[in-house]
Amino acid sequence: MESKPASGVRSAAASPSVTAKRKDKPLFSLIAGTTAGAVEGFATYPIEYTKTVAQFASKSGEKAPGPITIVRNTLAKDGFIGLYNGCGALVAGNALKAGVRFLSYDHFKSILKDDQGKLSGPRSLLAGLGAGMMEAIFAVTPSETIKTKLIDDGKRQVRKYPSGLIPGTAAIVREEGIRGIYRGLFPVMMRQGANSAVRFGTYSSLKNFVAGSTRPGQSLPGGVTFGIGAVAGIVTVYTTMPFDVIKTRMQSLEARSRYTGTLNCISVTLREEGLKAFWRGATPRLARLVLSGGIVFTVYEEIMSLLDSRTA
Template sequence: MSIAGGTAGAVEAFTTYPAEFVKTRSQFGGKKTPPLTIVRETLAKHGVTGLYSGCGALVIGNAAKAGVRFLSYDWFKSKLVDREGKLSAPRSLLAGLGAGMVEAIFAVTPSETIKTKLIDDSHRPNPQYRGLVHGTVSIVRQEGISGIYRGLFPVMMRQGANSAVRFTTYNTLKQLVQGAAGARPGQQLPSTITFGIGAVAGLVTVYTTMPLDVIKTRMQSLEARQNYKNSFHCAYRIFTEEGILRFWTGTTPRLTRLVLSGGIVFTVYEQIIKLIA
């Protein structure tokens, strides 16, 4: 399970990273910049590689995250299924919430913090980090281990909500499709159907968890310690100073990424499980 999940996570992260880069850049404070403007400016200054700034951190983190997510979700799921092996929507929500919390602690927060700081640093006049390894060492040297665990609370909230919504939507739609097609529980669906269901799950996830993602990005930026006391103070400042719509900044690039992500991750995961089996 962890091998399949890790491979799926790494493939998804690399494939969709430019959208993640644009989303993160658009969520920093200051002037609101349209996604296409961010792409044009980055390409003009840094070329195509500029859109992959911080990619290494996310690919490694995503592989670990997906491995932990699927492994922990399957563990929670095994404890919550009924006698017929079925998982109800509320129990799937609970299993996804548990998986999200576990992945936030062990994989997501460090990789997301490093990725966010590298992206924030990359568009400054004089960047201080020279890649993933140098950036990570510098952050730990300057701020200690707590430096790469910046924003743990909003990450746990976001990942818990992400996994709960995504797995519940995916499993509910999958069971509906299997029922409509007359397939038995556990039977493999065609890859195109799996991709479509995963994409819809990604779509639902984006709109329900976007505010948590914005707070997470702000708390992991280079100026977070100067600007915000904690996640609640960050949310309060965004709401009072920038308006409620700012919580949905970066929706378009995140939507692009998570719709593709949902399709890619679940398709790759189920195909690898099939091969292993």
Template sequence: MSKKENPVHSLIAGTTAGAVEAFITYPTEFVKTRSQFSGGKKESPITIIRDTLRTKGVTGLYSGCSALVVGNALKAGVRFVSYDHFKHLLADAEGKVSPARSLLAGLGAGMMEALFAVTPSETIKTKLIDDAKSPNPRFKGLIDGTSCIVREEGLRGIYRGLFPVMMRQGANSAVRFTTYTTLKQFVQSTAPPGQTLPTSITFGIGAIAGLVTVYTTMPLDVIKTRMQSLTARQQYSNSFHCGYRIFTEEGILRFWAGTTPRLVRLMLSGGIVFTSYENIMRLLGGGQDKKP
């Protein structure tokens, strides 16, 4: 039976990896979110970047960044601790986890991170980005924006879109962890026993896991963004109504709006997070190339 990872080590490594990844890749998240809002003309990623740089400068590409960095750090910590726990529970007598059980463990981890970290941080981030595109933004930053949202909408305001977020995060983690674990086990089976995988290989496997995740979960991401926008309450009664309106009014391809920037982010994210996590775990003495 393989040793269960130290939860404290998983939490430290996960939160650190999540914060680093969020800051490095944030401009792609900003562009993706902007491209998914309803109304107005449809803008390409290049147009969004050019217009934002012209009107807001480089800092404009980091509108809402602090919310995502904090949320992503917490999310990654919850994700890895939860995944370790579920994986340990689902492992067989020899400590091995089948792809189907890895999928289930990832689904559980995604649900946990959506509930405790992702929904509040993503709602605040989305509203900050939506507000920043106006000529006279109301919010002055993370703390001011959060205070205004809670004051005007209550705690429900930062948990808007919980259902699509839980669906997206559950699907994200299930697909991502299963793809990563399956590819990693395959690569390890072709390597000499006991050999630690090079960082470049870990990064590449993580990037592929990110690519697969994007295309399979993009519709849930679009619905999530719409449900967390500033005008969501006036436009949609629930997530299903949101999805129906997108499909009937904008066409099925609209569910893949923002794919390019999200693809860039999740491929980088997959590489950065898994590579950072495994290296930090090795430094802490909590992992010997077993992850995730």
């Protein structure tokens, strides 16, 4: 589901008989991943909206609004539906992102396993990094750019773009070309690579530890999977937050006139707003990734189990 982010990691501590029942079929990973991503994206979108608005650069001398203020102002201006402004882009992108993420991770995982079929912590981090880079290129950058521009545009008195996903995307492409929806690619790749590496590594390590110490040779119940995924989300937020802030600013409507590139954006943000600005929006992102990690891992594992049982 960030993020907003996720893994189909099966326990390396599982017995051969149990491992054999879980088939790393690419089609299964794709189906389970896209479904989990779509469910997670829609369920947590109001939190994502709040985080994105909080990350937009503040005017000189103006205090950045807090999450409660953002929600209150949005409800007063556009009603509850305003909290879902740009939702279509994120849900579609999240579904594609999760599909690419799980498919890529399982592919890299199969390459990096040792002779005993196990995946060490460092190799799990490497597989996650590769998966994050793939999802950044093929799914996250265009969907996040469109979502960010539509949210930014929605704050204006007179909108520049239509609010819907398809007409809004068409308008952005007409004005800026394909490059317009790939703005901020480098910080997105850095964020997604770090996100997936930390998230996969944390989830894999915790899952292997819990499965090996409490349920050797057995699959974990949904509640435990949700909890492990939530903890992985917490770790991910605080280690990758600066990438997320820079990504949002590079994809805003004023980015072309305000920043000359990613490094300039980092320099301007640090000079004008200080180090704390790189963790702006951490609270709503934390709330979203805790839920995201729990939802996406749980939905993924359940769907994979269902698909495996139907082909057993």
